[in-house]
Amino acid sequence: MNIVIVGQGAIGLLCYHRLSQAIINQQGDNLVSLWPSTPTTLSDYLFSEMNDIAKSFPFTMADNQLIASADVIIFCVKSYQVTEALKAVDHLISDDAVIILTHNGLGTLEEISPRLKPSQCLLALLLTQGAKKVAPYHVKHTGMGHSDLGIIYGTLDSIKQKQLLEHLNKSLKQLSWQENIQQAQWKKLAINCVINPISALNDIENGEVNQKAYQRMTEDIISEVVAVATKEGVILSEILLRQLIHNVAKSTNRNTSSMRADVRNKRRTEIEYINGYIHRLGEKHKLTTAMNTQLWLAVKALEDKY
Incomplete structure (x- = not known):
């Protein structure tokens, strides 16, 4: 091969x-x-x-x-x-x-x-x-x-x-x-929707995303992802996603996310395909994705500076 x-x-x-x-x-x-x-x-x-x-x-x-x-x-x-x-x-x-x-x-x-x-x-x-x-x-x-x-x-x-x-x-x-890779893709997308922009915008390591200051934001992101995924025929659990994201942030606590690394090195990020993707699907299905849209625009604004 x-x-x-x-x-x-x-x-x-x-x-x-x-x-x-x-x-x-x-x-x-x-x-x-x-x-x-x-x-x-x-x-x-x-x-x-x-x-x-x-x-x-x-x-x-x-x-x-x-x-x-x-x-x-x-x-x-x-x-x-x-x-x-x-x-x-x-x-x-x-x-x-x-x-x-x-x-x-x-x-x-x-x-x-x-x-x-x-x-x-x-x-x-x-x-x-x-x-x-x-x-x-x-x-x-x-x-x-x-x-x-x-x-x-x-x-x-x-x-x-x-x-x-x-x-x-x-x-x-x-x-x-x-056999159902789409389910795994959406779980990974949810993880990225939380850890990547929060760590990039606040210049923090992955583990710090679990801090109480970001808890409400995390919950809102996940809620919007689950709503959009449902319209796309993918069923996700908010409770399980919150636990999964908490565990990933904890197990990679000293790591720098790819988006944080991109922002630090003044490179283009993948925000369009992460929170931006949720924003576009929200528009498609006439769903409000306020938090994902806010994070998408905030990272785009950072990119525009360089």
């Missing part, structure tokens, strides 16, 4: 490293290659384990031929980069290639579905592992976690599914197949 990773951010390099170290054919050839978002003349990358031991590894750079022959293509880019990333290579991708998206938020499927071929299968990979980009082509693994995988477009035969799960479990570990 030939796999191409698109994107060389923290998650892209993490996935490339884990997969390339685990998936080698009988001849000893690496079956994983990297298609970077920006060209590079480098031939090596640095990977730091959680114990801070860093090692240099060579990487295989993907070209048009490798993209065309890929069985699986994993897009490890930000939500707002997915459409352009796919547009750059979709003319090369084979009709039966499996495409995997791993990003925060929702809304990209609606954007890219017109570009997908009927025979293609699109999967969502929900990674909870932590990774930090220390420098260009230097990534540090900052946390283990459980991950979910499931179909969001098309179909996948059982043999290919089994192969794919074997490969990803061998490399990413603790990966589960979800």
